[in-house]
Amino acid sequence: MTPGEIAALLTEGFGSRVLESKPDAINPWSAVEPSAILEIAQFVRSDERLSMDHLELLGGVDYKDRIEVVYVLFSMTHRHRYTLKCRMPREAPGIHTVESVWAVANWHEREAYDMFGIVFEGHSDLRRILCPDDWEGYPLRKDYKFPTTYRDMPV
Amino acid sequence: MKAEYSGEVMTLNMGPQHPSTHGVLRLELKTDGEIVADAVPHIGYLHRCFEKHAENIDYAAVGPYTDRMDYCAAMNMELGYVLTVEKLMGIQVNNRVRCIRIIMAELNRIASHLIAAGTYGNDIGSVTPYLWCFRDRETILDLFEETCGARLLYNYNWIGGLMADLRPGFEKKLVEFLDYFEPQVDNLNRLLSDNYIFIQRTAKVGILSPELAVSYGVTGPNLRGSGVKFDVRKDEPYLGYQDIDFEIPVGKGEHGPVGSCWDRYMVRIREVKESCRIVRQAVAQLTPGDVQESIPKRIKPPVGEIYMRTECPRGELGYYIVSDGGLKPYRLKVKSPCFTVMSAFREVSRGAMIADIIAILGSFDIVLGEIDR
């Protein structure tokens, strides 16, 4: 299916909760309500026309005014790809986990939490994955100040 | 082999400094005697914040950093990054650059699979294949060194072209090497792959079912080992792979259920043979031309975002670049194949024995530089 049809399918299925779609960009995407992410994920995976069974990438992006979570989905059977985006406020970014839909999301969400501080409700064990467990601050945020010492060792 | 365990549990820390964790990985094993009830991987010991670096240096300077991610297959890492930025900027490269990139990427794939096969023999206990594989890999490194001057981290692929053209006589040396190398692979098979002890150690161990593999986002030889025929070079051809004919080896489960360690290992060995075929055809398609003609003076990609995948020896490597029109990438996220395979490790290694944990880890062929970035 072409990105245009996917965008149409999404807006027809979820109407107002699909905020914006850009099927003709190099990387076709559509912005989605953060609260509806679990439903859309289950729909996108179970619907046989889409059957996006391969979550390729789940990454956080810090735009100055908001934090976004990007889901790049791919279907092994139909060989088409589509991107979903959820926009969240910078102060307390929180979204529901999609670990139940794609098991790969478990580690990717832990990395997004570690790097951006996005809290994924319902995640099995939301801990830091790359930085040490007692590391303060979220490194990949734009306003991140480098700590001078870590456990009084110069960094 | 699902052995349930009873009795009290001893936690055994395997790593981060352990001879066969292929890098700084810590496995927290909950063992009862030899049976391992639960293996929790801890990563992050080699985290060098590549993505933060990438936001502070310009596009051309990110190249050498991408080499450092998967240091066993640096050429494929650069290639992924360079192709993504070229697609974002809409740069077209001439046929010579495309063919040289295919040759270099496939040679690097052979070298990386040789490391995987050699260290896997070492993990299972026989040291000789390790030395034989590294002896053959040495010739490939000499070819790289003669072309771009470095053996392991090349920075050879630039955005829009290559650092240097092939030296005269490179094609002759390359074909000579391929003719010498192909019988060596059968030699290795007779020593290791068909050895009954090796088959016993790897055939019914670490079964990764196709559904579990897709759900855990496993890609590359590990996915093909589970019988799923999926390869980015065939599925979404880039760089001119569409007019090169080669097959995708898939695990068929000759010795026990599909998706065992032996299948993943055998897929890599057969892929080495396929790569030799690809290199021969790419050498035949070489046409004269200037390799640096379409390198832009100043690299300022338009505003926008891009996600592109390439087939690196360990799986499907994806670069997601967001550009705000400036000289530096606004956000660069890397989808690393070993990261996803490692998340499936806990599921696969439940109920295995300690010796199997090493066999499963070796068959996944992970590189910690790529997991921790």
Add this chain to the structure above:
Amino acid sequence: MESIAQLLRLIPKYEAFPQLVQALLPMLVSCVLIFAVLALAVLFAVWLERKVSAHIQDRLGPMYVGGWHGWAQTLADALKLLLKEDIVPASTDRILYKMAPYIVFLGAFAAFVVVPFGASSFVTDLNIGILYVVAVGSLSVVGIIMAGWASNNKYSLYGGMRAAAQIISYEIPSAIAIMAVVIPAGSLSMVEIVNAQKGGIQNWFVFRNPFIFLAFIVYFVASLAEVNRTPFDIPEAESELVAGYHTEYSGMRFAFFFLAEYANMFLVASVAATLFLGGWTQLLPASIAPQILPGPVLFFGKVLVLIFIQMWLRWSLPRVRVDQLMYLSWKVLLPISLVLVLGVGWLAVDW
């Protein structure tokens, strides 16, 4: 030992020494002699192993130390280990930790008392020779378990437990395979066994009948496991248990473990050579030519061939897993060795 005793009588005023010293002195001299022979053999065996492994892997092996092909490499290693700091980890069980390497070496060293190197050059001719060798051989596993337990390290504990399980379960098939030789030889004493194989290659037990030939293979495989050599080197599996039972050892103690491993290898090869390949008897049939080469040269030749095969196996086979090891011992070697003894016994009775 008698020849040594005569030699000692040549010392002037030998009779003046007290009676006890006169009895103990020959034993002491022969013990030192055996230790010297063993140390030299181990030095050569370690160098040979590094050269064999090198050339199998298309390498060169030691080339610099001591001139032609680095013959003094093992001597240099021994000296280096002598000077290395001998770390005893803090919370180890001190006495066991210190005694373990010597017990492992004792197991191998004590068994050389009965091995006949030549016609008259053996220490004693025990009439229960081979039974004594099997009994003392199992002493080294006690040392390994002590090392595993004492170094207070989880990996060493695993190594020790694995060694216990492995050596105990492989002693049975090797003991039964030895019985297959004792029946036609008619006596347990090693000297008698060698005398029964005198007179050329056709009298060797190995070629006596097919059952004994299979018994030789069973014994060789079981002895590989007893000595922790690949494909059965699970107690000190580098890739799984870091270094198994001798992870915490360093300096001279580690050198002693190394010496003990090669001494064990040497012991097993010499027992196999004495039992199956006719110890120091000649190769050519007696009818063609009498024995020209001296006994020990022939004996060491056969032992070196067997040691080469052990090294060759080590560098071309992967390692088995613990449960496969147990399967091989109890389900394969044991039944086969029982059948072989049955066969040999059936042939030995002259109908």
Add this chain to the structure above:
Amino acid sequence: MLTYFRNLGLGLVTVLNSMGVAWRHLFTRSVTLQYPTVKWQMPEGSRMRLFNKIEDCIGCGQCARVCPTDCITIQTEKRGKDEPEIFASDGTVIKLRTYVFDIDMTRCCYCALCTFPCPTLCLVMTGAYEYSVYDKDEHIYHFAKDKPLTIKAPKVLSTDKA
């Protein structure tokens, strides 16, 4: 019962097979290169230690700007009007006196990005790979020969990145 003996036979045959392969390799020529006595012959394009021919350097700072790890620090000052005109070997006039040109080889990542933008190609990567030292500071190579005439606050040309 049959698979028992089949496995046994299979085990024996494949073990002997791999031992045969190992035996054949006992007699193949070994590939070791005995390093201290026989040196590795480096191809001429190999990228090892950096070298800068200071006479040709016009102090433009292109290399410092493009280096991903900021290991080149350059300090220059204008040459006075009265001083004699000096030219690089390929004829470009040198208007700046570089009195500090340091390359810190411990930070260098050997990517050779600096050798390409150099206008007079005075910065090259030589084939020298044996330069290990006991003290890290000895790895900071100082190529500048001139002395600064007017002492003023050092203007570090290489933009100080994060």
